[in-house]
Amino acid sequence: MTTADDTPGANAAAADPSLPEAALHLVAAEQQVRLAAEETAQRLRRLQTVTAKLAGALTPDEIVAIIVNDGLAVADGDGSILGLLTEAGDAFEPRASTGYAPEALAAWPRIPAQPGIPWADVVQSGEALFYATREAATARYPAMFASATATHQSYCVLPLRGRERPRGALSINFGQPRSFAPDERAYLLTLAQHCAQALERSQLFVSLQQTERTNHESQARERALLAQLPLAVGVFDRDGTWIARNPALERLMGAQIPSRDPAERQRWRSWTPDGAPLDPSQWPGDRALRGEVVAPGIDFLRTQSDGSEVWMRISAAPFRNAAGEIIGAVMVIEEIDERKRAEERLHSLQTVTASFAAAQSLDEVRR
Numbered sequence: 001m002t003t004a005d006d007t008p009g010a011n012a013a014a015a016d017p018s019l020p021e022a023a024l025h026l027v028a029a030e031q032q033v034r035l036a037a038e039e040t041a042q043r044l045r046r047l048q049t050v051t052a053k054l055a056g057a058l059t060p061d062e063i064v065a066i067i068v069n070d071g072l073a074v075a076d077g078d079g080s081i082l083g084l085l086t087e088a089g090d091a092f093e094p095r096a097s098t099g100y101a102p103e104a105l106a107a108w109p110r111i112p113a114q115p116g117i118p119w120a121d122v123v124q125s126g127e128a129l130f131y132a133t134r135e136a137a138t139a140r141y142p143a144m145f146a147s148a149t150a151t152h153q154s155y156c157v158l159p160l161r162g163r164e165r166p167r168g169a170l171s172i173n174f175g176q177p178r179s180f181a182p183d184e185r186a187y188l189l190t191l192a193q194h195c196a197q198a199l200e201r202s203q204l205f206v207s208l209q210q211t212e213r214t215n216h217e218s219q220a221r222e223r224a225l226l227a228q229l230p231l232a233v234g235v236f237d238r239d240g241t242w243i244a245r246n247p248a249l250e251r252l253m254g255a256q257i258p259s260r261d262p263a264e265r266q267r268w269r270s271w272t273p274d275g276a277p278l279d280p281s282q283w284p285g286d287r288a289l290r291g292e293v294v295a296p297g298i299d300f301l302r303t304q305s306d307g308s309e310v311w312m313r314i315s316a317a318p319f320r321n322a323a324g325e326i327i328g329a330v331m332v333i334e335e336i337d338e339r340k341r342a343e344e345r346l347h348s349l350q351t352v353t354a355s356f357a358a359a360q361s362l363d364e365v366r367r
Contacts, residue, residue: 043187046074050191054198060084063202067170067195068096074191077172079152083111083119084168084199092119092168099173118144119169122159128189129157130180154178156185158192162200170195232333235319238289243328252302252312252333257285267303268312288316288329297332299340311340 050070057063064082072080079099083092092111113120118141122129131137137145137155145155152173160167170192180188222244232252234245240260242253258264259280270278280286284294297315304310313336319328 043074047187047191047194050074051194054194057198058202058205060199060202060206063195063198064096066198068098071170071191071195072098072172075156075172075188076174078175079173081105081171082168083171085113085123085166089113089166092117095168116141116143118157118171122157122169123161123166126159126161128159128185128192129155130185131155132179133177151175154180156180156188158188160192160196160199162196164200167196167199167203233331235328235330236285237328238326240285240289249331249333257283257331259283259286268300269303270298270300284314284316285329285331288318288331289326291318291326293317297334299336310335311337 050066053066053070054063057066064084068080068082072078077099079097081094081097081100083094085092091113094105094108094111097105111117111119113123115121115124118129129140131140132154134145134153134155152175154174154177156172158170158172160169172188223246229246229248232246232249234242234249234253236242236257240257241255242249242257245253254261254264256264258268265280268283270283272278278298284298287294294314294316297313300312300314302310302312313334314331315334316329316331318326319330321327
């Protein structure tokens with residue numbers, strides 16, 4: 001770092017015995033202010049660089065690497081180690097370090113989150129720890145710092161607190177005693193805040209990925225189940241547009257339920273008990289969207305592409321969200337052609353039988 005005595009202005013002022021003593025102090029003070037401003041600007045530039053890297057990273061591993069490497073450079077430290085709090089919040093797992101021997105990290109695979117542990121104390125209190133000397137750190141935490149590397153002379157321990165919960169802690173050590181002036185503490189705390197936000201975002205990203213995988217697996221199971229059903233099954237929204245259906249239903253209907261599709265509507269016919277055509281507003285899909293459960297269903301005669309006609313039975317029920325609002329409906333279509341034709345034949349046979357039974361003579365039977 002450049003000091004006041006290294007600058008041409010300061011050297012010139014010190015070498016000019018003709019300047020009054022007050023002027024010398026003024027020049028030195030101005031030089032110190034300028035150097036402090038330059039150092040602050042340099043820190044901000046480094047912090048912005050790290051922040052940009054954190055913003056571009058997605059996974060926890062990427063974030064961890066940036067924190068322990070770039071974060072250490074920003075802090076102008078000699079070593080760092082990052083510990084992440086477990087989901088249960090009962091322990092820290094050291095994830096990465098810089099400036100430590102590999103065996104040092106391996107010796108502490110899991111650190112209890114209990115009082116007397118620096119990471120636990122800063123996470124619990126939300127306040128960072130700053131130790132200007134090795135002796136000060138050892139006096140407070142002898143078990144943690146007494147065996148630390150001899151080149152570590154001062155320390156800071158920063159809590160990494162997200163918006164929802166604590167995420168972990170970051171320890172940084174320095175090769176020389178360090179006073180940790182207020183502006184430097186504020187700078188390190190700002191660095192910790194950016195790191196915590198990045199960790200929180202990355203863990204949210206992982207959760208979303210896991211949720212997406214789970215949803216995809218669940219949807220795949222649902223599609224497989226629907227495809228194997230012997231019935232035509234589907235779910236449609238309030239506009240009558242299909243949002244999920246199995247192949248059997250795809251073969252029967254277009255993009256919407258028949259009552260909402262004028263072209264498809266012509267292929268489906270049903271009748272009231274008195275023989276009048278059933279109005280589409282009374283078809284199962286529309287009734288379900290009004291909150292009715294249509295079961296066991298309504299029988300329809302469907303005209304196939306080859307001109308033949310097949311009997312189908314359509315059932316439907318409303319589909320509601322968590323608030324109980326109807327957001328669509330479920331429809332089930334069963335082919336009942338053989339059953340319906342058998343019923344018609346049976347009905348015809350019963351009619352003929354009744355006629356024979358009511359006949360009074362052979363002439364009536366012949367008629």
